Each structure stands twice: as structure tokens, then as C-alpha cells.
Amino acid sequence: MLAYTVRRILVSIPVLVVSTFVVFLVVVNSGDPVANFATSRQPAPSKAAVAAFARHIHADQPVMERYWHWITGVLHGDFGPSVQSNLDIGHDLFTRFRVTVTLVASAMVIALLLAVVFGVFSAIRQYSAADYAITFVGFLFLAMPVFWFAVLLKQAGIWFNEQTGSQFLGTIGEKSPYLEVDTTWNEFTDRLGHLVLPTITLALVSFASWTRYTRASMLEVLGSDYVRLARAKGLRRRTVLVRHALRTALIPLATVTALDIAIILGGAVITETIFQWHGMGEMLVQSAQAVDVYRTMAWLLLSAVVVIGFNLLADLLYAVLDPRIRYD
Amino acid sequence: MTEIDAPGAADSRRPAREHEFTVEQRSQTRLVLRRFARHRAAMASLVVFVLIVLWAFVGPHLWHYSYAKFTPDNSQAPSRKHPFGTDSSGYDAYAQVMRGTQTSLKVAILIALGSTAVGAVWGAVAGFYRGLVDAVMMRVADLVLTLPLFAIALVISSRSGGSWYWIAAVIAGLTWAYVARVVRSTVLSLREKEFVEAARALGASDTRIILRHLLPNALGPIIVNATVLVATGILTETALSFVGFGVQPPDTSLGLLVSQAQTAVDTRPWLFYIPGAFIIAIALTINFIGDGLRDAFDPRQQRVRQ
Numbered sequence: 001m002l003a004y005t006v007r008r009i010l011v012s013i014p015v016l017v018v019s020t021f022v023v024f025l026v027v028v029n030s031g032d033p034v035a036n037f038a039t040s041r042q043p044a045p046s047k048a049a050v051a052a053f054a055r056h057i058h059a060d061q062p063v064m065e066r067y068w069h070w071i072t073g074v075l076h077g078d079f080g081p082s083v084q085s086n087l088d089i090g091h092d093l094f095t096r097f098r099v100t101v102t103l104v105a106s107a108m109v110i111a112l113l114l115a116v117v118f119g120v121f122s123a124i125r126q127y128s129a130a131d132y133a134i135t136f137v138g139f140l141f142l143a144m145p146v147f148w149f150a151v152l153l154k155q156a157g158i159w160f161n162e163q164t165g166s167q168f169l170g171t172i173g174e175k176s177p178y179l180e181v182d183t184t185w186n187e188f189t190d191r192l193g194h195l196v197l198p199t200i201t202l203a204l205v206s207f208a209s210w211t212r213y214t215r216a217s218m219l220e221v222l223g224s225d226y227v228r229l230a231r232a233k234g235l236r237r238r239t240v241l242v243r244h245a246l247r248t249a250l251i252p253l254a255t256v257t258a259l260d261i262a263i264i265l266g267g268a269v270i271t272e273t274i275f276q277w278h279g280m281g282e283m284l285v286q287s288a289q290a291v292d293v294y295r296t297m298a299w300l301l302l303s304a305v306v307v308i309g310f311n312l313l314a315d316l317l318y319a320v321l322d323p324r325i326r327y328d
Numbered sequence: 329m330t331e332i333d334a335p336g337a338a339d340s341r342r343p344a345r346e347h348e349f350t351v352e353q354r355s356q357t358r359l360v361l362r363r364f365a366r367h368r369a370a371m372a373s374l375v376v377f378v379l380i381v382l383w384a385f386v387g388p389h390l391w392h393y394s395y396a397k398f399t400p401d402n403s404q405a406p407s408r409k410h411p412f413g414t415d416s417s418g419y420d421a422y423a424q425v426m427r428g429t430q431t432s433l434k435v436a437i438l439i440a441l442g443s444t445a446v447g448a449v450w451g452a453v454a455g456f457y458r459g460l461v462d463a464v465m466m467r468v469a470d471l472v473l474t475l476p477l478f479a480i481a482l483v484i485s486s487r488s489g490g491s492w493y494w495i496a497a498v499i500a501g502l503t504w505a506y507v508a509r510v511v512r513s514t515v516l517s518l519r520e521k522e523f524v525e526a527a528r529a530l531g532a533s534d535t536r537i538i539l540r541h542l543l544p545n546a547l548g549p550i551i552v553n554a555t556v557l558v559a560t561g562i563l564t565e566t567a568l569s570f571v572g573f574g575v576q577p578p579d580t581s582l583g584l585l586v587s588q589a590q591t592a593v594d595t596r597p598w599l600f601y602i603p604g605a606f607i608i609a610i611a612l613t614i615n616f617i618g619d620g621l622r623d624a625f626d627p628r629q630q631r632v633r634q
């Protein structure tokens with residue numbers, strides 16, 4: 001298992017190098033930051049200033065050389081220059097990463113819990129009214145654009161605050177801007193209040209597809225011989241459902257969850273934009289608008305590492321949960 | 329004297345013989361269509377989807393307001409004159425939603441067609457030749473699969489200037505690899521079948537085998553995947569347009585319309601709910617159609633004769 005993990009990590013290094021190189025080519029060609037600099041300022045900067053700017057962001061070097069400098073720099077913790085002066089991309093990236101991780105992690109936990117509860121319920125009451133209702137709601141959420149739902153939820157949050165006269169549900173940012181942090185408790189509730197709506201938004205998209213998976217895999221397990229045997233030898237229904245069926249049914253869900261991480265990161269970009277979080281989503285949007293090559297690359301590199309990590313985790317989880325699978 | 333049947337005589341007897349059996353011959357296509365027609369949710373969805381498509385493409389020619397023309401009425405609630413109301417600058421929302429639906433559908437359908445065409449051929453060639461060709465082609469596909477769809481689409485489309493076919497091309501360029509993988513796995517099993525061997529024995533070229541024998545037999549998974557791609561496409565395009573990286577004004581898409589209306593949910597709710605409802609309706613019906621097709625193409629389904 002350990003040998004397998006090490007081998008997988010080693011294999012993923014060349015994948016990462018090739019993939020970042022392709023992405024680097026794409027990002028470098030996605031716009032011209034030097035032209036932006038030259039045209040978007042008042043008064044127009046001098047030729048020398050434009051040339052200095054181009055030199056500062058390495059735009060005067062050939063692409064291969066830029067990539068080489070960038071990737072070797074990253075290994076030393078240097079993420080390259082941003083088009084914004086005085087912006088340390090590495091520091092920016094990790095501050096924002098912490099913000100986004102809170103959102104993504106809580107959304108995944110909520111989505112998983114809901115998916116297991118509703119999926120299992122749907123499966124053991126197959127073809128009941130509740131099953132049809134859950135299935136329909138699942139289809140509805142699969143078809144619902146994240147941004148539309150987020151805006152609705154934001155309105156609902158504002159309405160809730162007005163009705164209760166509280167400020168609990170935050171709709172802007174990940175914390176109140178001028179919060180007087182008198183106690184840890186106050187800061188905690190403030191952050192929690194800001195987390196609720198974005199988490200629900202992000203959770204509901206994955207919740208829909210994960211519920212479908214749980215239902216399908218639970219149905220398959222419930223129809224299997226060993227579950228019938230467990231019932232036949234007189235075990236209680238609850239014991240059979242939880243100890244025998246559910247455990248097996250959750251195996252495919254573990255991998256699906258891990259593999260969906262890229263979709264969730266994409267959803268987080270939209271969620272953060274709407275709730276104005278200063279997370280990685282905002283970073284991507286800003287750097288794409290400003291054609292900030294190295295800032296975009298930092299984002300994409302981190303997301304690639306996360307995706308590759310979760311892929312590996314999916315395979316390892318599979319082996320841990322399913323004793324039939326062995327990696328030697 | 330031996331009587332030799334003339335060829336014509338044998339032919340003339342054949343229809344009579346066939347009447348002895350009452351079994352009707354059904355082609356694969358007809359079987360699939362019959363199974364699909366039995367799927368009520370899928371049929372209903374197909375009707376709704378076709379109606380939306382017709383409305384979005386034919387409607388603008390019949391409607392007396394244009395999506396890009398101001399009307400003297402600002403911020404009006406839905407009325408007989410403006411069925412979907414107007415926005416604060418006086419655009420007729422009915423014309424705009426029609427145009428937005430049209431643009432979003434064009435993008436989604438182009439994505440589905442483009443990535444299906446590329447992915448199907450890519451996967452079929454890789455699966456047919458196997459070996460080194462397969463290894464190289466599938467590593468390229470895997471590479472594309474590691475790219476996060478939404479983030480990369482966002483970065484590239486910042487250069488698009490908002491043309492719908494560019495956005496579609498970018499998204500299709502990132503989704504074809506899914507199709508390639510599905511088609512490859514289907515072709516891997518198909519290429520060992522006798523009919524491929526027969527075709528080769530008859531002297532068919534590789535191109536002919538791939539295009540005439542392998543791809544048509546892999547049509548089931550290809551079509552099902554294409555419907556999924558329409559739904560993915562429309563959700564990705566609207567999300568891009570919402571964040572400001574997709575379709576640009578004066579043209580419009582459903583995502584852009586929702587984005588423009590997000591601050592007016594309380595004051596002019598019709599501007600927000602109607603385009604959103606259209607996105608949901610399109611994605612929902614497409615998903616149901618895909619579900620129906622998946623069941624219809626599934627050979628294990630035995631419900632045809634009931």
C-alpha cells in the first residue's frame with residue numbers, strides 16, 4: 001500500500017509538469033497584460049515604463065524560458081511576479097486557500113450527510129411517494145444553475161435577517177468587515193453566520209448527484225444475496241441495513257465524492273463571487289480579468305495538486321474500504 | 329425432365345411465404361424509438377424541449393420587439409404588451425429571454441456536436457488501433473481531463489470578446505475527452521466482434537471499418553453522452569456569462585440576463601425568475617431525455633413486446 005502510494009505520487013509529478021506546461025501556454029496566450037498596462041492608465045505611461053513593466057512580469061522572455069523560471073521558482077516558494085505591484089502571490093494564494101477550504105470542506109460534509117440520509121431513505125422506500133419526491137428534487141437541483149440558486153438564497157438570507165431583526169446570516173464576505181473581536185465566541189458565531197448560506201449553495205449541487213449514487217448503490221446492495229442471507233438468519237432489519245448494506249453501499253460513494261472535487265472547486269468560484277468572499281474564486285476572476293499570468297498559474301497549480309491528491313485519495317480509499325481490492 | 333426454377337419464380341413466391349409468419353421485423357432504430365416512446369417523462373421532456381427550441385429560434389422573427397431595441401416602457405411588470413415585463417432601461421424582456429435562450433441553446437448544441445464529433449473519432453481511432461497509438465491518444469485525453477473545466481474556460485474566454493461560437497469552442501475543447509473515453513471502451517469490445525472480421529475479410533479499409541461499422545454500433549453511448557453534454561454546456565455557458573466571461577452585451581444569454589437581474593430580485597422579480605426558469609427547464613428536460621435514451625439503448629430492457 002505504501003509502495004503503491006509512493007509510486008502514484010511519483011507518477012503524478014510528470015503529469016503535473018506536462019499539464020502545467022500546457023496550461024501555461026494557454027494562459028500566456030489568453031491576453032496581453034502589457035497592452036493592458038499601456039492603454040488602461042491615465043496619463044499613458046512612457047515607452048520606458050511599459051518596457052520596464054514587460055520586463056517585470058517577464059513578458060519579454062520566450063515562453064519556454066518563462067515556464068522554466070516559473071516552475072523552478074515555485075519549488076523555492078516563489079510564484080513569480082504579479083501585474084499588481086507589491087502583491088506576493090504565494091502569500092495571497094495561501095491566505096485565500098484557507099478561506100476557500102472552510103467553504104469547500106463544510107459544503108462537502110453537509111452534502112455527504114444529506115446525500116447518505118436521503119439516498120438510503122429513497123432506496124429502502126423504493127417507488128414510494130417519498131422516493132419519487134427525493135428523485136424529482138434531485139433532478140431539479142442537477143438542472144439548477146448554482147448562481148441562480150445562490151442569488152435566491154442570498155435574498156432569503158436578507159429576508160430572514162429582517163424578519164428576526166438579527167444579523168446572524170451574513171450575505172457579504174466571510175466575516176463582518178469591522179467586527180470588534182471582543183471574544184472568540186463572537187468571532188466564531190460571526191464566521192459561522194457568514195458560512196451558512198454559501199455552504200448550502202455549494203452543497204446542494206453535489207448533494208443532488210451524490211443522492212442518486214447512494215440510492216443506486218444501496219438498491220444494488222439490498223438486492224444482493226448476502227443481505228437476503230443476513231435477513232434470513234434472523235438479524236434485525238436495522239442491523240442488516242446499517243452494518244451489512246450501508247457499509248458496502250458507501251464504497252462507490254467515497255470515490256465519487258473524491259473525484260467530484262474539481263466540480264466543487266468550480267462551483268466555489270461562482271459561490272464566492274456572489275457572496276463576495278475573498279477566497280480563491282475571487283482570485284481566479286481577478287487574475288483572469290487582469291491577464292495576471294503568474295497569479296492564474298498559482299491558482300491552477302494549487303487546484304491541479306488538489307485534484308490529483310483527491311484522485312489518489314479516491315483510489316486509496318477504495319482499497320481501504322473494499323477488502324477485495326489490493327494494490328501490491 | 330427436370331424443372332428448373334427461374335430466379336423470378338423464386339422471388340415471386342417469397343412474399344407469400346413471409347405471410348405465414350406474423351413476426352414483424354424491427355430494426356434496431358425502431359426498437360430504440362419504441363422503448364423511448366414508452367418512457368413518459370422522457371417523451372414529455374422531448375416535447376417541451378422541442379417547443380423551447382422552436383420558440384427561441386422562430387419566435388424572434390414573429391415578435392414585434394427586438395432584444396436590442398429600447399421600448400419607451402421602463403421597469404414594467406409583465407403585461408399583455410410585454411409578457412415578461414421590461415427592464416430598467418426599457419428592453420422588452422420577452423425578446424431578450426428569447427434571444428438569450430437562442431444563444432445559450434446555440435452554445436450548448438455546438439458544444440455537444442463539436443465535442444461528440446471530435447471525441448467519438450478520437451476514441452474510435454484509439455480503441456481500434458490499440459498499442460502505441462492508443463497509449464499516446466489516451467494520455468492526451470487524460471491530460472485534457474485533468475484541466476478544471478470551469479476555471480480554464482474562464483481564463484480562455486476572457487479573450488473571446490463574447491462571441492458565442494468561441495465560448496462553445498473553448499468548452500467543447502475541454503469536454504471532448506469524456507466522449508473519447510466512453511467511445512474507446514465501447515470500440516475496444518466491438519473491434520473483436522465477427523462483423524468487424526467479416527468487413528476486413530471483404531477488404532474494407534480501416535477508415536471504412538471505423539466510420540461504417542464501429543461508430544454506428546457505438547451510437548447508443550455516443551448519443552446519451554451528447555445529451556449530457558448539452559446540459560453541461562448550458563450550465564457552464566450560463567455560469568461563465570454570469571461571472572462576466574461569457575456572452576457580452578449587446579448580445580445576451582440566459583446567464584447574462586440572470587446576472588443583470590441579480591440586484592433586482594425584489595424590485596423587478598420577473599427579470600430574475602424567468603431566465604432562471606428557462607435554464608432549469610432546458611437542463612431538466614435534457615436530463616430526462618438522456619435518461620430515456622439510456623434506458624432505450626440498454627439491450628437488457630425487455631419491455632418492448634408488452
